[in-house]
Amino acid sequence: MPKTVISGTGLFTPPQVITNTELTNSYNKYVQGFNREHSDAIRSGEKKALMESSPEFIMKASGIESRHVLNKEGILDSEIMCPQFPPRSNDKPSLQCEMAISAAQEALEFTKKDSGNIDAVLVACSNMERPYPAIAIEIQSALNIRGFAFDLNVACASASFAIQVADGMIKNGNASCILIVNPEICTGHLNFRDRDSHFIFGDACTAMIIEKAETCRTQVGFEILSTKLLTEFSNNIRNNFGFLNRTTPSTPDHSDKLFVQQGRKVFKEVVPTATSLIKQHLDEFGISASDLKRLWLHQANLNMNQLIAKKILGRDATPTEAPVILNEYGNTSSAGAVIAFHMHREDLEIGDLGILCAFGAGYSVGSVLLRKVIPSKII
16 A cells, blocks of 8 residues: 655745734724614613623633725724625636645645646635535646546534545555645635624635655655544534525525634634544544644634643643644634644754644544654565
8 A cells, every 4th residue: 555645835925914904993983883782772671782802812812803804894894804806707816726726836835746747636615616626626626637637625624634535545546646726715704893703814825735755756744644633513613605595585695794703612623523533533543642743733723722732741842843824723623723733844854753633623633653764665
């Protein structure tokens, strides 16, 4: 059975940035207008007054300081509070396709490959611009890649699930080299009028190339030693937007058509679930937590990541052991753990072990055990 490696990654970062101060200024302007407009109903008890927010509240709740976005103007307009993207004709590339091409080209350049070396494209992210044709097939066409392509969605855990899919297809002989892209336009499904969640998400796209060690052209790579997945149904993170919305025209703008979560319940339930899966994964592979040099965790919440790392290591993790990028990027869903991997892997030594783990709605959790290797020596 061939050994597989992550031979390279790429990252697309939108140039526009929204700071917590900018975001709360916009949100508070909306709150003030709402409370004025509904002052009589608020005094009578028919409506509840909205609470203003602050950068300090956001930092305490999440550890997020800023986020990259595709459209800043629409989000910060207190009358709109939503990114604004002009419609595109069907003969123009979709937004997700454009993001993916940028990230993929960086990964291809890093791995010294071209489109002829890729056998398949997987798009793994929380939301697709359309149900069909698959975004993956559009990207495959744009990059002139032969073979096959498909989309998959397991919310924030999508990238880790895609790694297992790619790893399995390569080991089963269905492909030799696979491109995974995670184009996340998270601001498109975020309710910027919800104080408890309007600060959470940003936009980004990551790319990974998974291939046989024998075809790898980079001097170093990360061998995929093992993967482990888990799903448990929960309504605590949910998005009800879908094609059946048009059949219930009385509720087209209800908040449940956007990202909704019960934050405290999610924290309480996801921390032990993710921790348990990682520990089981290590036990099954006969590895002690003390052998891990890096934890590339899903970048959703600083407090959550710190607690998971502490439960795994038995102590507080250093910033090097569990790197954080959400302070700059916010939660970028499936892209988050991959951004952490992309930015924080070069310093590891050959033979060092790390876990890439993402967790999200579903609940869904995916753990990938990686070892830094010289691919030519593990064939």
